[in-house]
Amino acid sequence: MSYERDRIARLSPYVPGEQPADGDIVKLNTNENPYPPSAAVMEAIGAVQAEQLRRYPPPQAKPFRDIAAKTHGLDPAQVIATNGGDELLRLAITVYCDAAPGTPESPGGGGGGIGVTEPTYSLYPVLAAIQGAPVTRVPLDDDWSLPDDFAARMISAGAKLVLVVNPHAPSGRLEAVDRLRDIAGELRGKAVLLIDEAYVDFAERDALSLVGESDLDNVILLRTLSKGYSLAGLRFGYGLAHADRIAALDKARDSYNTDALAQAAAVAALASRDQAAASWQLVRDERERVARQLRDMGWQVPDSQSNFLLASPNPGQDAVAASVFNSLKQRGIFVRYFDQDRLRDKLRITVGTPGQNDALLEAVSNL
């Protein structure tokens, strides 16, 4: 006996990267920051009183919104705090998208859905499927850049929410802010552009200036503390946008979506941003070193502006990448392999500490 809606019964859920319990693993598969969160974060957690847990938390996460607004030069009404960046994605789909008028078997058809690049973060279509929203996929150009007709194709497909991860995952390529501004301008009045900046702390620039532009009322930036602030275990993300967009997202979230501990930790994380920024520079330096050495060993490694590299041991040879993935795993080094078009000959390798990266490089050289 099944009670679930068809779309749920049929759903293939998102598959996160493996989280092995074994502490000896060199874990370069899920893009965590290899450096610990700042001491101030741990102190803030330790300072939370039992009384703060007994009571409901601040429902609007006001202390966090205040410091996030100050950090980014915005108004608190332009900030929403969420239970991880994932919640912001779900909220955006809930607020801007409709279930497909047709069947779940005809994705890409109908209107009111999401628009994504191909490839992209694999969670997006899963969240759309949960809501029954159709998915329009536009392939990236060969260099992972957005095609010239990207916005036009999204408009003609009737997408209401266009999701662009920047720096791009899994390639690490950073799109120019001017290009994103043009796309937002084309979409304006027709669709919202959510720029997923989950990895932007490791890049040389962000798209924050777009949120400040009064004629771009359709841009939402996603930020997370998971990567840049070494707090994947905390589940804390936030959105930056025009106050009207934030007010709408706010209506759809669970009443108390972020808890008292996470709020306290998140405030401390932004207050000690300089320490996190030091880790970003270490990651960038190591990223360039690992890329250089892999290239020296004959791998193809495009430039990345993120905390991972999308590297191919032998372009076009899917079996080689799969074999390297398994060999590394046997040696206790976890990287990520995506069994999908354009990615089967590549591995996504998170940038680790110098020691972890050395272990990776040595294992590769011994293959």
Add this chain to the structure above:
Amino acid sequence: MSYERDRIARLSPYVPGEQPADGDIVKLNTNENPYPPSAAVMEAIGAVQAEQLRRYPPPQAKPFRDIAAKTHGLDPAQVIATNGGDELLRLAITVYCDAAPGTPESPGGGGGGIGVTEPTYSLYPVLAAIQGAPVTRVPLDDDWSLPDDFAARMISAGAKLVLVVNPHAPSGRLEAVDRLRDIAGELRGKAVLLIDEAYVDFAERDALSLVGESDLDNVILLRTLSKGYSLAGLRFGYGLAHADRIAALDKARDSYNTDALAQAAAVAALASRDQAAASWQLVRDERERVARQLRDMGWQVPDSQSNFLLASPNPGQDAVAASVFNSLKQRGIFVRYFDQDRLRDKLRITVGTPGQNDALLEAVSNL
């Protein structure tokens, strides 16, 4: 320019009870447990290492599911951990309900929606409105019990998810387990019955036995640590149900919906359940004392099996209740007033510590 779906633009969001920052307030308006969480919970939070926050949390909250299963004599596959009980409610609507085929202006029409009692927890219809699911409302009998034709009316309205809060909010009345079993049996094959046991820790019995009955595959119990375990600030709830229902709910949740700190605290809370249980007894004793003394002062106070009382200073006289509400507030005593049918002549008063309750009773006697 609006980008939001009509149903979101029109939505009146849930209004939580006031959370004044002033610590001198006697806060009897949002049903927190007046006693602190157990020391073991605070210790568990303090013991969380930076490394646990740097990495993603256990995605299935396995340690919590294990201890919850053991606590309730179930299998871990019959447990789902959620970011507060609110998330479980949202997941259930996402999984079992469809947007109304008609317009949002015709609630109660169409199929695939939720079914609730009138009155009930005011969040339910808000969550349904976010998803566009229609709402069927069946008034409770005069004594707040479920009417005999409750299940039949839900079936005829096409409700796919029936939500019953038990002990009932805001009345505190506890429905008999046999009655709930009969309703679940009537709904079986047609709809899921979610029994919201948010307040069950303060009652003399729960409906746990229904989850163990193999022919009742359509019962979901909601539990939360917010009330019984004094952890409203933590946002941790869970669901207990047939493994097939849990698997479906699991598909719809955000990949990492509960964070590492909350998981650690929640495990410690269940492990130190005896301490929480001591607070439940204190609350029950005080509940009876406050009810008795209010009755002595001429109030009408039905028996409650929860941690609050729904009390009327003067039945039928709405203005009296509203006036008492305001007078108490001026004296720094916050209780809850619901401006809706059958409730306007009543106040919902959370049971506090003996000192808080004395302050309430003294203020009432001086009105």
